[in-house]
Structures are given as structure tokens and as C-alpha cells.
Amino acid sequence: MSSTKAASSSELTVKPGESRSSNFIRDIFLEDLKTRKFGDAVIQTRFPPEPNGYLHIGHAKAICLDFGLADEFAGKTNLRFDDTNPEKEEQEYVDAIKRDVRWLGFDWERLCYASDYFDQLYQWAIKLIRDGKAYVDDLTAEEIRKYRGTLTEPGKDSPYRNRSVEENLDLFERMQKGEFADGTRVLRAKIDMASPNLNMRDPVMYRILRAEHHRTGNRWCIYPMYDYAHGQSDSIERVTHSMCSLEFADHQPIYRWFIEQLGIFPSQQIEFDRLSLTYTQMSKRKLRLLVEEGHVRGWDDPRMPTLSGMRRLGYTPEAIRNFVAAVGVSRTNGIVELAMLEHFVREDLNRRSPRVMAVLRPLRIVIDNYPEGQVEEVEAVNNPEDENAGKRKVPFSKVLYIEQDDFREDPPKQYYRLSPGREVRLRYGYLITAKSMVKNDRGEVVEVHCTYDPATRGGNAPDGRKVKSTIHWVSAEHAIDAEVRIYDKLFTREDPDQVEEGQEFTANLNPTSLEIVARAKLEPSLANATIGNRYQFERLGYFCVDPDSKLGHPVFNRTVALKDTWAKVEKKIERKGEL
RNA sequence: GUGGGCAUAGUUCAACUGGCAGAACACCGGAUUUUGGCUCCGGCUGUACGGGAUCGUACCCCGUUGCCCACCCCA
Numbered sequence: 001m002s003s004t005k006a007a008s009s010s011e012l013t014v015k016p017g018e019s020r021s022s023n024f025i026r027d028i029f030l031e032d033l034k035t036r037k038f039g040d041a042v043i044q045t046r047f048p049p050e051p052n053g054y055l056h057i058g059h060a061k062a063i064c065l066d067f068g069l070a071d072e073f074a075g076k077t078n079l080r081f082d083d084t085n086p087e088k089e090e091q092e093y094v095d096a097i098k099r100d101v102r103w104l105g106f107d108w109e110r111l112c113y114a115s116d117y118f119d120q121l122y123q124w125a126i127k128l129i130r131d132g133k134a135y136v137d138d139l140t141a142e143e144i145r146k147y148r149g150t151l152t153e154p155g156k157d158s159p160y161r162n163r164s165v166e167e168n169l170d171l172f173e174r175m176q177k178g179e180f181a182d183g184t185r186v187l188r189a190k191i192d193m194a195s196p197n198l199n200m201r202d203p204v205m206y207r208i209l210r211a212e213h214h215r216t217g218n219r220w221c222i223y224p225m226y227d228y229a230h231g232q233s234d235s236i237e238r239v240t241h242s243m244c245s246l247e248f249a250d251h252q253p254i255y256r257w258f259i260e261q262l263g264i265f266p267s268q269q270i271e272f273d274r275l276s277l278t279y280t281q282m283s284k285r286k287l288r289l290l291v292e293e294g295h296v297r298g299w300d301d302p303r304m305p306t307l308s309g310m311r312r313l314g315y316t317p318e319a320i321r322n323f324v325a326a327v328g329v330s331r332t333n334g335i336v337e338l339a340m341l342e343h344f345v346r347e348d349l350n351r352r353s354p355r356v357m358a359v360l361r362p363l364r365i366v367i368d369n370y371p372e373g374q375v376e377e378v379e380a381v382n383n384p385e386d387e388n389a390g391k392r393k394v395p396f397s398k399v400l401y402i403e404q405d406d407f408r409e410d411p412p413k414q415y416y417r418l419s420p421g422r423e424v425r426l427r428y429g430y431l432i433t434a435k436s437m438v439k440n441d442r443g444e445v446v447e448v449h450c451t452y453d454p455a456t457r458g459g460n461a462p463d464g465r466k467v468k469s470t471i472h473w474v475s476a477e478h479a480i481d482a483e484v485r486i487y488d489k490l491f492t493r494e495d496p497d498q499v500e501e502g503q504e505f506t507a508n509l510n511p512t513s514l515e516i517v518a519r520a521k522l523e524p525s526l527a528n529a530t531i532g533n534r535y536q537f538e539r540l541g542y543f544c545v546d547p548d549s550k551l552g553h554p555v556f557n558r559t560v561a562l563k564d565t566w567a568k569v570e571k572k573i574e575r576k577g578e579l
Numbered sequence: 580g581u582g583g584g585c586a587u588a589g590u591u592c593a594a595c596u597g598g599c600a601g602a603a604c605a606c607c608g609g610a611u612u613u614u615g616g617c618u619c620c621g622g623c624u625g626u627a628c629g630g631g632a633u634c635g636u637a638c639c640c641c642g643u644u645g646c647c648c649a650c651c652c653c654a
Contacts, residue, residue, distance in 0.1 A: 022592095022595095148650065150650055182652090185652095196583090198649060204652050209652080227654095246584070247647090250584090326592080326604075334592090337604070337605065340591070343604055350616075384614085384617075416615075540614090563616065567615090
């Protein structure tokens with residue numbers, strides 16, 4: 001597979017395992033393969049989430065890299081749960097993560113858990129103690145912190161640093177047996193308390209922690225730390241290239257140190273930049289807080305940047321993969337514009353979504369010269385992007401609904417839609433002209449009376465006259481009601497964490513991130529819509545059927561709006577008006 | 580202040596490793612259009628700064644500046 005293949009229109013979608021532009025990780029793979037760094041071994045990677053929350057769009061980048069890049073080189077990828085901290089981890093998250101990885105379009109070679117290696121890790125710890133490279137420390141957490149020194153001052157040796165091998169062996173065994181209280185002792189690697197890299201100042205390898213582990217139950221009361229577990233887990237799985245995010249770069253020396261001391265398979269750590277998106281919060285801790293404090297309805301709330309949230313919103317795995325491929329990978333800390341993600345969502349949805357007419361905010365239209373009681377079936381194209389999608393019939397009658405936005409009593413200059421005296425086209429229907437209005441007590445237009453030109457059935461005038469606008473509609477008597485949830489950005493600021501002194505990031509929550517339209521009017525063909533179905537509501541956006549839908553009460557989510565040139569023009573007009 | 584990482588259009592990435600700085604998104608303009616969608620065409624702005632070596636540098640050398648990460652018994 002060419003590493004620099006350009007995107008052609010027939011290959012818009014990035015398959016799992018395909019990538020678009022060159023990147024530094026691929027270069028490393030190429031080089032390592034060329035120099036046979038790992039001998040005959042194929043590329044082996046792993047995606048190593050901690051099961052303490054749901055996967056989000058940031059993880060999608062890691063997944064596409066771990067699985068995609070390996071695929072590209074005919075390599076293999078394991079899904080490994082980094083479950084070394086039982087206090088935070090749960091089976092629920094394990095299940096959700098597996099579901100989300102599969103949904104994104106990937107499958108793992110092996111399903112692994114760091115906890116699978118607890119015995120091996122324990123044996124290796126004993127070896128390190130025997131070799132004089134690890135010791136049991138009785139210092140408290142507080143004391144360890146003090147002894148560690150600071151960024152500028154070297155640390156001090158713990159008074160327990162030079163215990164005998166025998167004593168360490170004995171103490172560590174007793175730690176494991178549960179003879180000591182939580183937090184009273186740790187096992188540390190004996191490296192260098194003066195290292196300029198704080199991670200090398202005798203990192204803690206094991207802590208005593210009595211917590212039920214979601215897999216090993218109460219078998220253990222000591223648990224390995226990330227730094228001791230991760231590299232060895234990679235090595236056990238013979239991972240050749242272990243990709244992780246940039247903040248672990250400072251951990252690479254420990255990663256290598258353990259592997260070297262143990263003399264085991266030399267997995268190689270490669271760091272890359274995390275994905276950041278404007279207007280979105282990617283911190284797991286803060287996402288959890290949004291769920292727990294009820295700012296959203298759950299991890300799969302369509303406003304969440306989680307994969308389950310995006311799935312429910314209507315994003316497709318293809319769109320996400322294409323997006324990730326387009327974003328690329330580097331070692332720079334940047335922030336990708338949300339607009340880019342939305343572009344790839346629209347691009348994918350445009351190709352696959354059947355078009356349908358739906359009116360969100362209905363305005364009643366009465367066609368005065370249309371025969372009372374008459375119903376015609378007009379023919380509508382299902383998807384102009386896909387000839388095979390075919391056509392459908394849509395009922396047309398005397399009383400219709402159009403979008404409130406599509407009528408203006410007093411239209412601004414560049415407004416082409418319906419207004420008194422103006423003729424527009426009802427899509428696939430007739431040309432109509434607005435004649436008069438009915439207003440309510442508040443002076444709002446509640447009904448518009450029009451006339452239609454019977455010669456324009458289908459939307460074309462025999463005399464060739466043109467109209468500037470085509471608007472969508474539904475027949476009032478045939479329309480079905482639906483709840484439509486209009487989602488918008490969860491945060492009002494590009495950087496949700498940018499807050500005034502004393503404020504929380506929740507201060508930037510968008511108060512109108514969810515707007516519920518209780519009784520939208522849909523064309524009757526939507527009666528068959530089932531959960532998960534996606535549509536383009538013509539001129540409005542892409543929508544999908546939410547799992548909350550009940551028989552007779554369909555619920556649609558707006559996945560993303562269509563680009564709205566008119567909205568821009570209108571804004572410009574307003575700005576001019578202010579001047 | 581210490582160590583590490585990074586710096587190329589508004590944004591995210593490319594640039595065959597020293598040979599005319601490109602793409603996508605965004606933005607602006609136009610064409611087309613029975614979706615103010617899609618598509619098509621065009622435009623826009625750039626190698627952080629200062630030196631040096633070289634016929635020639637985004638790429639090499641020296642220096643400066645800026646940003647990110649690290650001082651959990653979290654991962």
C-alpha cells in the first residue's frame with residue numbers, strides 16, 4: 001500500500017488500516033523493518049486503555065494509529081486493558097471499550113489485560129530485588145514525596161534504600177501476603193535519586209492496596225504501578241512498537257530500564273501528540289464530572305465527545321477514521337478545529353443518507369386554489385449522490401407546512417424564500433405564490449395563503465420561468481409527528497478550560513447545547529424509520545433515529561447541520577444594519 | 580530554575596532527507612443547481628527570531644525567543 005496515496009473521489013473513505021499522508025511513525029516502522037531491528041517479527045502494536053471511563057474521539061486517534069498502522073504493515077494489534085488500579089476500574093468500562101473499538105471498525109489479535117501478568121510481574125520484581133535493583137521502602141507517601149527532591153534539587157536516598165536482599169525479599173513477600181496495612185510500604189526500583197528526570201528517582205513499582213479488582217478479585221493486595229507494568233506487558237506480548245502520548249516521553253527511560261534489567265523482549269516506545277479539538281473537553285476526569293453532575297444525560301449523551309456519544313449523535317466510524325487520517329500525527333501540541341471533524345461527518349453522510357422532507361418549526365400554508373380534499377403523490381429523489389437509491393412518492397395536498405424560516409413578511413434584500421407576492425418552488429411539488437397572511441393576537445404570522453400554478457407539477461414551469469428558491473414542505477394531513485433533538489456545541493468557548501478566576505470549566509457550558517423540538521412534522525415515509533437510521537432532512541441537516549424512540553413517538557437527533565450560506569449572508573446583513 | 584519535547588498558511592499536516600514550500604479544513608469570491616446542500620473554478624496568508632557554513636537550506640551549525648510536559652503509593 002502506498003504511503004502517500006492521494007485521496008481520489010472514489011476512495012474517500014479510509015478503510016481500517018489505511019492511512020493517508022506520511023508520518024514519522026511510519027518512517028520508524030519502515031526503518032526498523034529495513035534494519036530488521038526485530039528480526040523476523042512482524043509489527044506488533046497494542047491499544048492499552050485503562051478501563052476507567054469511556055473512549056472518546058482522542059482515543060480514536062490512538063486506535064487508528066495502533067490498529068491502522070499495524071494493518072498497513074501486515075502487523076498485529078492487541079487490545080490490552082491497563083488494569084493496574086482496581087480502585088478506578090470496572091467491567092462496565094471494559095465492555096464499553098470493546099464495543100467502541102469494534103464499532104470504529106477494528107478487531108484485535110489478542111484480548112489482554114495487564115492483570116494477566118500479575119504473577120509474572122511479581123516474579124520479575126523478586127528478580128530485581130535479588131539483583132539488588134529494587135527495595136522495600138517504609139517511608140510514607142508524604143515522605144517519599146519530600147525525599148524525591150524538586151525539579152531543580154536532587155532527591156535524597158531513603159533510609160531504607162540499602163536494606164539487604166534478604167530483608168527486601170522477606171518484606172516484599174509479606175507485602176504480597178497482606179501482612180501490612182495499605183500504604184505502609186512500597187517496592188521501589190533502585191535507580192538514581194539525583195537523576196534530572198524525576199521519574200528515575202527510584203520509582204515506586206508496587207503499592208499495597210486492598211481493593212477488589214474487577215478480574216482478579218481479592219487475589220492481590222499489592223498492585224504494580226503503570227511504569228512497572230506497562231513496558232513489561234508490552235514485552236510479554238512482544239509488542240515491537242508501543243505508541244503512547246507525548247506526556248510519557250519522560251517515562252521512556254524507565255520503560256527501557258526495566259526491560260534492560262530484566263533482559264526481556266525490547267519493545268520500543270514511541271510518543272505522539274494527543275488529539276485536541278476546539279469546543280471540546282477531552283479530560284476523562286472532567287467528562288466523568290459532566291456525567292456525574294448531570295450536565296449531560298450520560299457517557300453516551302450525543303453532546304459528549306465519547307465514541308458512544310458520537311455514535312448516538314449519528315457520526316459514522318468511517319467519518320471518524322477519515323478525520324483522524326486527515327489530522328495526521330506529529331509531536332506538536334495543537335488543537336484541531338471542530339469544523340474539520342464536522343466536514344468529514346458531512347462528507348460521509350452526504351454520500352450515504354437518503355433525503356427526506358421534514359419541517360422543524362411548522363408554518364401552515366393553505367393553497368387557496370388547490371381542490372379541497374385532493375391528494376397527489378409527487379415523486380422525490382432519494383439521494384442525488386446515489387442513483388441506485390431510487391425514488392419515492394410524497395403526498396401533496398391543500399394544506400401544508402413549511403419552515404417558519406422560509407417565510408418573511410418583510411424580506412431583506414437577498415432573501416429568496418417565500419414572502420408576500422413572491423413565487424417559490426415547493427420541492428418536487430408546485431410553484432406557489434404567497435397572497436395573504438393570517439396573524440395571531442401577538443401579530444405573528446400563523447398561516448399563509450398561497451396560490452399554486454397547476455401547470456408546474458414536479459416543480460418546473462412550462463413557460464420556463466425561474467424561481468430563486470426551492471423550499472421543503474410536508475402535507476399537513478399526512479405528516480407524522482416526531483421529537484427532534486437539536487444538538488449544538490457543548491461549550492461556548494474554543495478552549496473550555498479557559499475561565500475567569502475562580503470559575504470551573506462548567507461555566508463555559510453552552511446553555512443551548514440541546515434544543516428539543518417536540519412536534520416536528522415529517523413526511524410519512526419516515527413512519528418506517530428504525531433506530532439508528534440516518535437521513536438528510538433536506539436543507540436542514542443530517543438526522544438519525546435515537547434509541548429513545550418509541551412506537552408512535554419517533555425521536556431524531558440532529559447529527560450535524562448542513563452548511564448554511566444564507567445564515568452567513570444574513571449575519572452580514574445584520575452587521576451592515578448596525579453600522 | 581532542572582530535564583525532556585516542540586516550532587512550516589487562520590487550523591491540522593506534507594515537502595522524495597540540501598534543489599521551484601504543497602494538501603485538507605476554514606475563510607473570501609465566482610460558476611452551476613429543483614437542497615442558499617453537493618460539485619466545479621479562483622483567491623488568501625507561511626518556514627518563530629538572529630547569525631553562520633553552502634552555488635543553493637524549512638532541512639546542517641551556533642545562539643535567542645516562545646509553547647507543552649514532568650515534582651501521585653494515577654495512567
